[in-house]
Amino acid sequence: MKLEGKVAVVTGAASGMGKAIAELYGKNGAKVIVSDINIDGAEQVAAGILGNGGTAAAVKTDIAKQGDAEGLIDEAVNTFGTLDILVNNAGIMDNFEPVGDIEDALWEKVFAVNTTGVMRTMRKAVPVFLEKGKGVIINIASTGGFSGAHAGAAYGASKHAVVGLTKNTAFMYANEGIRCNAIAPGAVETNIGASMTGINQFGMSRAGLTHGLSPRTGQPVEIAEAALFLASDESSFVNGVVMPVDGGWTSAF
Numbered sequence: 680m681k682l683e684g685k686v687a688v689v690t691g692a693a694s695g696m697g698k699a700i701a702e703l704y705g706k707n708g709a710k711v712i713v714s715d716i717n718i719d720g721a722e723q724v725a726a727g728i729l730g731n732g733g734t735a736a737a738v739k740t741d742i743a744k745q746g747d748a749e750g751l752i753d754e755a756v757n758t759f760g761t762l763d764i765l766v767n768n769a770g771i772m773d774n775f776e777p778v779g780d781i782e783d784a785l786w787e788k789v790f791a792v793n794t795t796g797v798m799r800t801m802r803k804a805v806p807v808f809l810e811k812g813k814g815v816i817i818n819i820a821s822t823g824g825f826s827g828a829h830a831g832a833a834y835g836a837s838k839h840a841v842v843g844l845t846k847n848t849a850f851m852y853a854n855e856g857i858r859c860n861a862i863a864p865g866a867v868e869t870n871i872g873a874s875m876t877g878i879n880q881f882g883m884s885r886a887g888l889t890h891g892l893s894p895r896t897g898q899p900v901e902i903a904e905a906a907l908f909l910a911s912d913e914s915s916f917v918n919g920v921v922m923p924v925d926g927g928w929t930s931a932f
C-alpha cells in the first residue's frame with residue numbers, strides 16, 4: 680500500500696499504460712481519478728478498481744480542450760478533497776511523417792494532446808501542491824522524447840517538449856516539495872496504433888531502422904511499476920529525471 684490515502688489523477692486511463700497505472704495505484708491504496716476521452720472505457724477501469732476494494736471515479740476529459748484539462752483538476756479536488764499525484768499519460772501518435780510531409784492540422788492535434796494538455800493540467804495542479812507543500816507529477820513522455828528516430832517529427836517534437844517541461848518544472852519547484860519526473864517508455868503493447876490515420880511509409884521505414892534494435896516489447900504493467908515508484912515516497916530524492924523504461928533499447932544509442 681505505497682500510496683495509501685493519496686489522491687491521483689491519471690489521464691488517458693481507459694487503455695494501455697494509463698489503465699495499468701490507474702489499476703496499480705488503486706491496488707496501492709490511492710483514490711484514483713480515471714480520466715479519458717473514452718468515458719465508457721474509463722468507467723470500466725474505475726469499476727474494476729472499485730471491484731477490487733479500491734476507490735476510483737471516472738471523468739470524461741478531452742485533454743486537448745482547455746476547459747476539460749483544467750476542470751479535471753477541479754473535479755479531483757471536489758471529489759476526493761485534494762490532489763497528491765498527477766500522471767499525464769494521455770497521448771496520440773502521428774503517422775511517422777518527416778517534417779516535409781507534416782500537415783498543420785495533425786501537428787496541432789498532436790501538440791494539443793501530447794504537450795499543451797500536459798502543461799495545462801500541471802499549471803492547474805501546481806497551486807494545489809504549493810498550498811500543501813508537496814505533490815508529485817509524472818509525465819509519460821517516450822524514448823521519442825530524446826531520440827529523433829522513434830516516430831514522426833510531430834510526435835518526437837511533442838515528446839521532446841514534454842521532457843523540457845518536466846525538467847523545468849522539477850527545477851523551478853524543487854524547494855517547494857514538488858517532484859516532477861518523466862517516464863520514457865520504449866515500445867509497449869497498447870492500443871496506441873489506433874490513433875494513427877494513414878502511415879507515412881518513408882517515415883516509418885526510417886524509424887523502423889531503430890525499432891529493429893528494441894530487444895522486446897513491454898507490457899503496460901512494466902511502465903506502471905515505474906510510475907508507482909516515482910509516485911511513492913521511495914523516490915523522494917528523485918526529481919527531474921527522464922527514466923527510460925525500454926528493456927535496454929536506448930542503451931544502444
Ligand SMILES: NC(=O)C1=CN([C@@H]2O[C@H](COP(=O)(O)OP(=O)(O)OC[C@H]3O[C@@H](n4cnc5c(N)ncnc54)[C@H](O)[C@@H]3O)[C@@H](O)[C@H]2O)C=CC1
Pocket residue numbers: 690691692693694695696697714715716717720740741742743768769770771772792819820821822863864865866867868869870871872874
Ligand atoms: N505504446 C507505446 O509504445 C508508447 C507509448 N508512449 C506514450 O504512452 C502514453 C500512453 O499511451 P498508450 O498506453 O500506448 O496508448 P493507448 O492508446 O492504449 O492509451 C491512450 C489513452 O489516451 C486516451 N486519449 C487519447 N486522446 C485523448 C484526449 N484528447 N483526451 C483524453 N484522453 C485521450 C485514449 O482514449 C486512450 O485511452 C502516451 O502518451 C504515448 O505517447 C510512449 C512511448 C511508447
Ligand SMILES: CC(=O)C(C)=O
Pocket residue numbers: 772821822823829830864865866867871
Ligand atoms: C510510440 C512511441 O512512443 C514509441 C517510442 O514507440
